[in-house]
Amino acid sequence: MVYNQKWKIFSLVAVSIFMSTLDSSIVNVALPYIMQEMATDISTIQWVVVIYLLTVSSLLLTFGRLSDIKGRRLIYVAGFLVFTLGSFLCGVASTVSFLVTARVVQGAGASMLMACSPALIVDVFEKEQRGRALGMIGAVVAAGLTLGPVAGGFILEYLSWRYIFYINIPIGIAATIAGGFLLKTIPGGKGSREPLDSVGSLTMIIGLSSLILGLTQVTTWGILSFRFVGCMMMAGLAGVGFIINARRCAHPLFDLDLLKIRLFVLPLVTSGLLFAALFTIVFMMPFYLTYPCGFSAGKTGSIMIVPFVFLLFISPVAGGLADRLGSRLLCSFGMVLLGLSLVSLISLFPGMETLAILWRMALAGVGTALFVSPNNTTIMGAVPMARRGIASGAVATARNLGMVMGVALATTIFTSSFTHLTQGVGLDNYTPAMVPYFMISFQKVMGFGAMIAFAGAGIAYARGKE
Known part of the structure; x- marks a missing residue:
């Protein structure tokens, strides 16, 4: 119709x-x-x-x-x-x-x-x-x-x-x-009129809040602190409670049968991995441009816009290609390009021409643009209409969790490496003499991000065809 x-x-x-x-x-x-x-x-x-x-x-x-x-x-x-x-x-x-x-x-x-x-x-x-x-x-x-x-x-x-x-x-x-x-007059506009799973909603809120709070505060609290461990335990217990409730509830918040759909689960996982890898760049690059490079806030902001500019122009093209070619190869290739961008960022050093930074950032934008809309099309098209609201929420949740995890992992890796090399001196006391220590720590973060991206590329290809 x-x-x-x-x-x-x-x-x-x-x-x-x-x-x-x-x-x-x-x-x-x-x-x-x-x-x-x-x-x-x-x-x-x-x-x-x-x-x-x-x-x-x-x-x-x-x-x-x-x-x-x-x-x-x-x-x-x-x-x-x-x-x-x-x-x-x-x-x-x-x-x-x-x-x-x-x-x-x-x-x-x-x-x-x-x-x-x-x-x-x-x-x-x-x-x-x-x-x-x-x-x-x-x-x-x-x-x-x-x-x-x-x-x-x-x-x-x-x-x-x-x-x-x-x-x-x-x-x-x-x-x-x-x-x-x-x-x-939209299709399915009246809804199913099933009851809301309030227990599932509560355990989801507790679980995700505890997880995100722990991940964002781990560098402040410490990985062995009572507060961080408590958040992780709370998230785990809430997750177990959520699954138990979903199996017993007649109309659960999340339909566990969706986990049987290959083209729902695996693209959802790769979406989280893509945003985790991308946000190691989004989070760390402003620090690199500000400290070792000494760029102004205006120039830093202009460089950070580059990936999103490519996302703006390539996303519609990628969506149209997915309609004709399918999403598997586009998603896999997009993740590979993001991984290559992260690998290329490892070789950055202060004093490089701005153009050398720009093409590396552009590569990340192209890879992300080739991935996102074809991947979302696959997820949303794989579930029945009555469950598209759940799928839509799951897509956004995976994206947000990926962003948080990317920032949290980048912060943890960089901070632990930098403070070890400087014998406890933090980035707030940065001096030009610390450039080598900054770059070693920065390279570790980019390398870890590249591993996440390449793992995502493998999963995107392994999920098979539509």
Whole structure:
């Protein structure tokens, strides 16, 4: 059946994706200004980012399942409302604690939008056009990530940091109204009306929150600390409880039968691995460009945009190719290119021409673009319509977990190596004499990231054809 509103719904989904990605990159740029105005320190202000990530990751599967049960229209429109409310509360926040709390509200709204977006695209587009549509969504993600620092810089130069949140309010109100009208007649819009698995939702929230909290704080707490070990034990126990409940519950939060679908499980695993490998680059490169290279913030930002620019232009092409050629070879080749980018970054040294850095970063962007939309098309196309909300939430959860693990592993490897070589001196006391120690530690991180990428390439190829 051809659904004649599909491109209007695509535009609505694109707005939600653009808002969430733009907001994320703008907030990172604004953190130093927020820290100054609220007279706090970096260890406190980091929670503006961490709590958002915790909230989104913990609630994705719950809202994905709710969209299957209640219908995507209700969850999606509610997501715009909650995200807009959260943006307003962030803008008026007068203390760090209030701002962090407001980010929880904003993160809850973002998780509603993220959980539904891929499922909506797959629901309304025919099989032959899904890859192209999801590829264009990948381009929207890249546009948000690319324009975020530019828009943030403009707002921070001429206005208060509060306007990075206020800008979401008129867009969110308009999108809420449009969603109420456009999503009335979507396929499967009424939902299955099954009960929500509240026990599964609670154990998922506890498990993912404990895991992400432990991974993001491991370098501060120490790998043998009571708090880190406690977080890992809590995550493990919650995971066991989640599986036991899923087997006993008539309508579980996550359908364990999906784990029997080869083209759901293996692409999901490779998605997590890709983002873990990619974020070793995204996290470490600004430090390399700032410390050993001595580049300004403006030049560093311009270089860091490069992978996302390639993602912007190549994602739609990759999605269209996947519609005709299938995703297996594209995903495998994309992971190989990302691995080669990481290998090439091992050979960097201060004083190299900027062009030598740019082509290495571009290679990472091309590899990521070739992978993401074909892989998502495979995952979403492999599950029945009644479970696409779960699959959509699982895709976003795998992506977020990959990002967190990439940052956590890069931080752990770099910090342990650097402090060992400098006999306990941290990066906050960096001097030019430490360049050799920095580069050795940097190379270890890039090498580890390359191993993750090549392992992902093997899994992407081993999963077989559609």
